[in-house]
Amino acid sequence: MTRHVIVGKGPIGSTLARQLADAGDEVLVLSRTGSPSAPTTPGASTEPPIRHAAVDSADAAALTRAAQGADxxxxxxxxxxxxxxxxxxxxxxAILAAAESTGAVLVTTGNLYGYGAGTQLMREDSPLASGETKGLVRAAMWREAERRHRDGRVRATEVRGSDYLGPGAQAQSHAGARMLEPLLAGRPLHPIGAADAPHTWTYLADFARALAAAGTTEAAWGHAWHVPSPQALTFRQLAVMVADAAGAPQPRIRPLPMTAVRLLGIGSPMLREVYAVGYQFVEPFVMDSTASQGVLGLTPTPWDTIVAETLAWWGSRSADTPSAARR
Incomplete structure (x- = not known):
């Protein structure tokens, strides 16, 4: 039985934990509180056995102790x-230090910020050329992990996904509650920046599967990979597809201009950071996952399945917790 230790219990960490536990592996989730996250499907009668523990993710010694014996x-x-x-x-x-001390393979959940504006089509070998603060942070993280891997200190890989959607995607997801709730209610949608730029969307379940595969695929170590994701869609195309599948009215889409985001950011640190990466919403933001599909042995979930499973989850969630969509 493989022993997995997951630091973080957000949508990606929680989805990964359930997939691994469903496969019969041992799973320990470390988080600040140590409490279990909400189940993906409210009202489910059974949940896979997953252990939880409270650990400060910046405490290398505590992480190392908790991760002893992890594969x-x-x-x-x-x-x-x-x-x-x-x-x-x-x-x-701290997480690099824990991986080095325990000998566990380190798999980092990554994103596309490091490539920067103007990349157009992002591949794993595209340069990490971002000059934006968050992109610089993520690029520096990978370069340090890559350096330690080359030095033989750790076995490390990174799996990069785009904006995710699907069961478990919460309010922070651009195609989560902020799209589904108004769309299904027939209210206008207000995407950031624009609605007609091609955009890669990553299915949350595919993200978790790619992380799990990277951790047990030796050929993946020492490199960064993209989550196998379906063909790019504009926000408008995605909204229309979801509306058609749900039998909802055709979406009324009124993008929030980046100038408005900038003004709102004066009083909101979060929106200031959204404005800083506004290129992701107004220009093509498309990644290629051909190389990773070959190495990880995975293919992206088709769009019709993604939409059907997302709507089924949303309906179950709304029925069991009617106030959840308003939080």
Whole structure:
């Protein structure tokens, strides 16, 4: 039985934990509180056995103790968006130290920020050329992990996904509650920046599967990989597809211009950071996952399945917790 230790219990970490536990593996989730996360499907009668423990993700010694005996260690932490430059370096260093001390394979949940504006089509060999603060933070994290891997100190890989959607995607997801709730109610949608730029969307379940595969695929170690994701869609195309599948009215889409995001950011640290990466919403933001599909042995979930499973989850969630969509 493989022993997995996951640092972080957000949507990605929680989805990964359930997949691994369903496969019969031993799973320990480390988080600040140590309490279980909400189940993906409210009202489910059974949940796979997953242990939880409270650990400070920036405490290398505590992480090392908790990860003793782990075969794979996953970094699924998600610090406060506007505090990445302060919070990420000690967390990344502590998790690297725990992987080095325990010998566990380190799999980091990554994103596409490091490539920067104007990349157009992002591949794993695209340069990490971002000049934006959050992109610089993520690029520095990977370069340090890659350096230690080359030096033989750790076995490390990173799996990068785009904006995720699907069962478990919460309010922070651009295609989660902020799309589904108004769309299904026939109210206008207000995407950031634009609605007609091609955009890669990553299915949350595919993200978790890619992380798990990278942790047990030796050929993946020492490199970064993209989550196998379906063909890019604009926000408008995605909204229309979901509306058609749900039998909902055709979406009324009124994008929030980046100038408005900038003004709102005066009083909101979060929106200031959203404005800083506004290129992701107004220009093509498309990644290629051909190479990773070959190495990880995975293919993306088709769009019709993604939409059907997302709507089924949303309906179950709304029925069991009617106030959840308003939080």
């Amino acid at each position: 794979v260690l996953y970094n699924c932490v998600n610090p406060a968006y506007h505090r990445w430059p302060t919070l990420w370096p000690p967390i990344a260093d």
